[in-house]
Amino acid sequence: MSEEPDTVASVIRDTALVRASGLVKRFGDFEAVRGIDVEVHRGEAFGFLGPNGAGKSSTMRMIACVSPRTSGDLRVLGGDPDVDGPRIRARIGVVPQQDNLDNELTVRQNLHVYGRYFGLPRAHVRARAEELLDFAQLTERADDEVEPLSGGMKRRLTIARSLVNDPELLLLDEPTTGLDPQARHLLWDRLFRLKQNGVTLIVTTHYMDEAEQLCDRLVVMDDGRVVAEGSPAELIRAHASREVVELRFAPGHQERAVPVARELAERVEALPDRLLLYTGDGEAALAAAHRRGLQPVATLVRRGTLEDVFLHLTGRSLVD
Ligand SMILES: Nc1ncnc2c1ncn2[C@@H]1O[C@H](COP(=O)(O)OP(=O)(O)O)[C@@H](O)[C@H]1O
Numbered sequence: 036m037s038e039e040p041d042t043v044a045s046v047i048r049d050t051a052l053v054r055a056s057g058l059v060k061r062f063g064d065f066e067a068v069r070g071i072d073v074e075v076h077r078g079e080a081f082g083f084l085g086p087n088g089a090g091k092s093s094t095m096r097m098i099a100c101v102s103p104r105t106s107g108d109l110r111v112l113g114g115d116p117d118v119d120g121p122r123i124r125a126r127i128g129v130v131p132q133q134d135n136l137d138n139e140l141t142v143r144q145n146l147h148v149y150g151r152y153f154g155l156p157r158a159h160v161r162a163r164a165e166e167l168l169d170f171a172q173l174t175e176r177a178d179d180e181v182e183p184l185s186g187g188m189k190r191r192l193t194i195a196r197s198l199v200n201d202p203e204l205l206l207l208d209e210p211t212t213g214l215d216p217q218a219r220h221l222l223w224d225r226l227f228r229l230k231q232n233g234v235t236l237i238v239t240t241h242y243m244d245e246a247e248q249l250c251d252r253l254v255v256m257d258d259g260r261v262v263a264e265g266s267p268a269e270l271i272r273a274h275a276s277r278e279v280v281e282l283r284f285a286p287g288h289q290e291r292a293v294p295v296a297r298e299l300a301e302r303v304e305a306l307p308d309r310l311l312l313y314t315g316d317g318e319a320a321l322a323a324a325h326r327r328g329l330q331p332v333a334t335l336v337r338r339g340t341l342e343d344v345f346l347h348l349t350g351r352s353l354v355d
């Protein structure tokens with residue numbers, strides 16, 4: 036085969052594992068996904084960050100080839116989910132928002148059954164299951180039924196199950212929602228390892244800390260639309276500031292503080308219970324606020340986050 040320029044170009048284009056343009060999902064009259072454009076490249080951890088109802092799961096289910104798109108273009112691993120669904124599903128791993136494990140089977144049997152569902156050879160599935168039990172830190176629970184496991188263990192088993200077919204692309208819908216902080220950190224660690232092993236990750240979340248921990252690049256979704264795109268650092272630089280000062284006032288005192296605050300910061304957001312001052316130097320802004328006679332009852336200097344980005348873009352909070 037000759038190496039034509041065309042071939043090189045198509046190889047470069049092929050680094051997109053998912054490419055959506057003008058992607059729409061409608062349920063009856065209701066448009067849950069309103070024409071989004073997204074590209075996910077090989078090896079990256081890509082996120083959809085947005086509040087409940089933003090359209091994240093609807094988007095994920097179209098990418099996972101379990102829900103047909105209403106309109107727009109969608110390519111997953113180079114194929115069209117409408118015609119290549121089974122072939123694509125064989126090469127991806129899916130962790131749905133709700134665990135759908137088989138509660139009547141043991142932990143190990145859940146992995147075996149799923150592997151055979153993919154038509155993988157029995158001996159291969161058995162060996163793979165032991166590797167995955169170890170990876171998910173569930174070896175000790177391998178012969179237990181699923182039902183009594185903790186939420187974090189069930190989530191790890193669902194992830195282990197999604198890896199039975201050695202997928203090159205792993206879709207995780209709200210991987211840590213409802214888990215305690217320790218369980219979340221353990222899961223993030225496992226996902227980080229997968230990424231280091233070259234698995235491309237797509238994660239949806241409404242937790243800004245999860246997006247910052249896991250994602251190289253993300254889109255912020257709201258009301259079925261993409262409202263911003265970039266790395267966490269780029270988004271914070273563009274829509275927030277390096278530091279944020281939070282000022283809480285005694286009832287009735289916040290309103291009078293707003294004009295002063297506006298002179299001290301690049302931008303001020305007035306929330307019902309506090310003022311946020313966006314600034315490069317939080318301690319300096321706080322000192323200036325005290326010098327100008329402001330008397331907050333509580334103060335906090337912190338760095339800018341994706342929560343600030345979302346607030347700036349939509350006027351609302353990520354978590355209601
Ligand atoms: N099967 C469905 N039928 C009707 N409406 C749906 C269905 N699935 C989701 N929706 C609606 O679409 C919107 C987006 O939902 P979803 O994609 O689950 O958002 P997210 O995952 O960001 O919370 C919501 O308003 C939800 O109620």
Ligand SMILES: [Mg+2]
Binds near residue numbers: 091093208209
């Ligand atoms: Mg969802």
